[in-house]
Amino acid sequence: MVHRYSALAGLLATAAATPLSIRNDANQTMVRSFKDIPPSTDLKYVPCFDNFTCANIEVPLDYDNPDVGTTNVAFMRYDAPNQPAMGDIIWNPGGPGDSAIEFMLEALEMLTFLLGDSYNIVGMDPRGVNNSGPNIDCFAGQPALRDYYLLELFNNIDPRSPILLEKYYQDSGAFGTWCSQTLNASANYANTPATATDMLHYAELLAESQGQSPEEAKVHYYGASYGSALGTTFASLYPDRVGRFIIDAVLDVEDYYFGNWSQNLLQADKAVESFFRFCYEAGPKCAFFRNDSSADSIKQRFDAMLEDLEDNPIAVTDVNFVQFPTTVTHIDFRGFLLISLYNPPALFPSLAGIAAGLENHNGTLLALATGNGVMPSAECDGTSPEVSSVQPKLLIACNDNNKRFTVTEENVTALFEYDKQLSTYVGDIWPAVIVPQCRNLDFAPPENQVFQKFEKVNTSTPILFTDNVIDPVTSSYEKMSAFYEGSVILLQDAVGHGLVVTQAECTAGYVQKYLQTGELPPPGTVCDTQFEPFASTTSAKKRGLAPRGIPNIPF
Template identity: 30%
Template sequence: MLKARLRDASLNSPRQAQLQALASARTRRTLGQRLCLPGLVCLAVLALYVSRSGLSTWIPRVRCGKADHGTPEASDFSWDDISPSATLEYQPCFDGFQCARLFAPLNWNATAEEQASCPRVAIAIIKLPARVPVTDSRYGGPVVLNPGGPGESGVYQVLSDGKSLQALLDAPPSDDNGKHFDILSFDPRGVNNTTPRLQCFTDSSDQQSWLASLPDYGLLWHSESVTGLEWARAEALGASCAHGEGDRGILRHVNTAQTVQDMVQIIEKEGEWRAQAASKLVSRWQDPKTARDLMERLAYHPGKERIQYWGMSYGTLIGSTFAALHPDRVQRMVLDGVVDPADHYSGGWLTQLQDSDKILSKFSEYCYAAGPDRCPLYANSSAAEIEERLTTILLDLKVHPIPMAVTNKDGDHAGPTLVTYGDAHLLLLSAVYFPFASAASFFDALFALESKNTSSPALRRIATRKHARATRSMPVDGAIPYVSALGSFQAISCMDSGPLNLTRETFNEFLAELQGQSRWLGLSWARNKLACLGYGMEPAWKPPFSFRTQQWANTSHPLLIVGNTHDTVTPLRNARRVSTLFPGSVVLQQDSQGHCSHSAPAPCTLKVIRRYFQTGELPEQGDVCEPGFRPFLGCTAERGGRGQQCVFDDAEEQRLWDVAVALADPFGLR
């Protein structure tokens, strides 16, 4: 009777809400909303925009023109309309979400007296409410997300992927007793809607102009003059971010340890909010004992609230730091696409690319197995011949860019452009990050580039869209789009490692080591090492630990750590190493390519993650999940093929697959 009464209080039934979320999950989105890219700034400057033709280029992460994705519009909402407060005072925002701005000290390591005299940080928080009220026995509390970066927006992640992730983590419709979660995230310090903001650029147009002047990837480090230019650019960006900053500025307070303390503040205030929300609901009930029991179950426990967390990419660094500093506050923690903490905090940038080039080798294997009907670069002899062919195509563009005259969308002459190695390199990056979405289109583009037929539709689309992006104007940033992660990435990375005392000689040694790790990503990844040039300051507080020890902490609940067999920039070995720091943690291997588990639709992995959040159950150590789809080969579980949806007889399997596809296809290409 009580259970039925509690459930009736929900505005939407779980089944109805899940169907709505599934419909939303099928909405096409752009990669500007997918945020699982550590080193994104220096690999690709910011975010990847991919057209339906397979063209991609890295551009400032702002929305140009009318939205064409599933993210709610913000026409009637402004973060400035929310007054920051010391408690969570949520307001409706973005059609179905709740937003708040929470005060936090500028420096968590300062004394109370110092904190009182310093400016405060106002953290922008967004929540997709659970499909049941807090008084429902199935209410599971908030799952906190971080998308990566560093410097990416949690607000944007929840707006773009929150409903899909909620549909994944919530109990399936057949489970009447499973949990239903809030999905919550925030913009970290110095990022987007959290204030005070880093002022590295005045606006989006300023940043776009800066990015447009980057040397082509094909020129990177090929001469002392190029190295000098890159060095000076890094110094200029650091100086711009540090301009006007002092001891009381935000720059010295954006490092990961400060963000972790912000997360503690958030979960504490969420516990306080939970108890207050429950009190308002049960105050109308006639049964005192029932009300008393509920209030006891939902009571706020000051200083003891625990986190449920899913961190992706750099978000795993936040998670591992949180677990090290607050092991007794872990209720659930998934680390997905794991950053090596020791390497990150030392500014090493040497534990990311060990498996990157293996991804193209696997693509070639899949191409060879699929045959000429499914792969345009198929070669009769072997997969090795396919890989050699794509290598030849890419390297040829370094010395033979393709000159073209382009037309605009109306077919009128629009001027000259070049298709360069840089354009092809960016196509490569999109493919190795998100194989499900773009491996096939990458091979299609290579086939067109090989012919150098400037009248071919594929090549003309590449040239036309490149020219259009180079000449369009950018809008003023609003509540959803923002001056993106470029400055934030540099600042957070630098404040985590501190000054590196880099010289040209040590940089050249570093560059040689990176090239030995990855032929295709090493040159662009090397930009990360320059992040601290120009800052000339230390963080206000660094965490009092070293991740180079063999064991860190016994967490109150063991961690679930997920890694792909071949991850673009967070190799599986990182997951295994971090697992040694936290006794009881388990590594789940997903036998796929790409960055983070969602880069390949794998219902097996999603079931493990959902079960972990639902019950706390971990997989067996050594378990391996197979993906449901491989590039060129198509669906591996049921039936289907390239460009087709996999089909399942079981409705729940199909529902889970559709959610997996929504997460794996950030471009809306399929």
């Protein structure tokens, strides 16, 4: 059977040691699963996945209370071509819930272009994510059932319908009740402050293995999106242990911990408006272009199409694309629209084709993109991934929120209304990303793993904050940079989520100079790029920070 996708669900698509021993001799077995690496309190790397080495570190669930028990944290390292390396730089791609190890296996080239060859790059799966414990999968051992449930939970949410909004409120509460019954108390310890301490623990183990003082070990780090929450949390908790730190695609992390997430949308509509401009400049290369006289003309047609779709959902019955009749709605389109903003070079061409079809009352391409009209996979098909990026997102974010946001039906309704004011294009769907699912969860981190608040600190190394001039879902670099004395902001002239949406020599040059020497760019630096989302259809092959759950679209 064909696996079903949803654009919205895709959004919900971070002691003492013995000396480090990296053995690459031919006699060692090449590991291809972390299940084959027994957790160890020492830092023991073994060859894995052909071009990497892997370590599975046993850590206390609570460093202040070791009697609670332990879990494992998975690390995968790419050794820099130039050895000895200047250090290990830990990488986090976002989420919470995205796997750094999976990203490195799929898109290492993006990281090496940006970070250069002076540091080993270490992908760390945060607690509860992919290869790391504890288990926070509410449907453990039933991946197809889990994916089907999540699609049902997040499909058919329309805040303009009081009945559907009430249904979603009840469904999201049921999620928390269900997970509270199926998970154990170890889920309390899957949170960002604990993961930040795991990063420090890794640096201390690494230092000791190299004959250095663990107490003086520094963490080198590159984190994007949720990775900015993990990075700024670490820098606030352990300011004297900050090494080279690059914080990209910057969240309003205060807003993240509060559980609101609304400040993510500050540039969302600007990102949509960039589509009109890029489409106009591309002309016939953009499928939505119709000899328009201006970008504003394209915007007017786009807005009219979307308004018509709100009132007139479109039936799709083409047997070449769907397995059964289905109907696409403005919520389906808004979900795909939001995802496309993450990585315009990869998805703006698809967005243009979908919008062109909808303008002609043809929803086939939208159904193909979102998976409407396709039978969900069954357990026997074996097509669902064993682990989910959505489940960790919900549990980790709810633990970090720690019930700061009071989830009532009235508050959820008001949040949808508020987000719609922030973004006319995607505000209708954004609150479903996380907030309502927290209300009936019985989990909470111990007091020592609750992040309290941000205050201005002086880190041992100044931090480099980075982003695009327009980031659709994280644009709070000025606010967060202000908490860290001496930090500097580097922007690149592009649209999308994080630096990896394009490859700019200027950006990579400043980043690598900072990593090698600690020298920061001059304040106010904006790097030029050759950012053209419609330049080539091959750009759709690029992997960025877009949420998972996006199928291959044949245009």
